Amino acid sequence: MVRISATGILAIFLICVASGTAQRMGGGAYAAGNDPHMTMGSPSQDYDFVKNSMNVVSAEVEWSKIANAKATNDNVKTLANETITQDNTVASRLVTEAQAQKIQVPNGLSGKYKKEADKLNGLSGDAFDKEYVSALIKLQHDDVGAMREEAKTSKNSSLADFATKTADQATARNDEAKTIEKQLGGK
Numbered sequence: 567m568v569r570i571s572a573t574g575i576l577a578i579f580l581i582c583v584a585s586g587t588a589q590r591m592g593g594g595a596y597a598a599g600n601d602p603h604m605t606m607g608s609p610s611q612d613y614d615f616v617k618n619s620m621n622v623v624s625a626e627v628e629w630s631k632i633a634n635a636k637a638t639n640d641n642v643k644t645l646a647n648e649t650i651t652q653d654n655t656v657a658s659r660l661v662t663e664a665q666a667q668k669i670q671v672p673n674g675l676s677g678k679y680k681k682e683a684d685k686l687n688g689l690s691g692d693a694f695d696k697e698y699v700s701a702l703i704k705l706q707h708d709d710v711g712a713m714r715e716e717a718k719t720s721k722n723s724s725l726a727d728f729a730t731k732t733a734d735q736a737t738a739r740n741d742e743a744k745t746i747e748k749q750l751g752g753k
Contacts, residue, residue, distance in 0.1 A: 612716075710736050
């Protein structure tokens with residue numbers, strides 16, 4: 567198994583951005599009059615799924631990098647490392663799927679994910695550990711729901727298969743995070 571560091575996946579993503587690949591998957595801008603959520607024939611649902619999934623993966627990686635530096639609990643650090651490793655793989659597969667479907671890949675953290683990163687940066691000790699794990703659980707719970715919906719409703723079998731496999735992995739990681747949350751005195 568090839569492991570790609572968080573820095574590595576971000577470098578790949580930045581190369582895509584620099585080369586214009588992330589901005590114009592499929593070699594061109596939208597044709598005049600096309601819905602901006604439609605790219606080169608890809609359904610809006612698939613575009614939204616890819617966009618949202620990439621935002622979630624980016625947030626999880628960013629938050630987990632913060633956890634690597636700030637977590638005081640060894641289980642939290644282990645969870646952060648596993649999250650980075652798994653999400654680098656997911657991001658790589660997601661970029662490949664997006665390119666195959668000619669779907670734009672967003673870059674950077676969106677507002678609510680950046681706010682959480684800022685909040686995490688302002689915390690330390692047990693308060694940090696609890697907030698990181700709690701935020702990760704909520705994000706993964708919401709993301710798994712979106713993946714299961716994509717798997718059921720997408721007309722694109724490749725994205726549906728990707729969503730199913732990724733949802734199963736995220737569910738297992740979310741269960742691990744819930745166990746850690748209980749150890750930290752949470753829910």
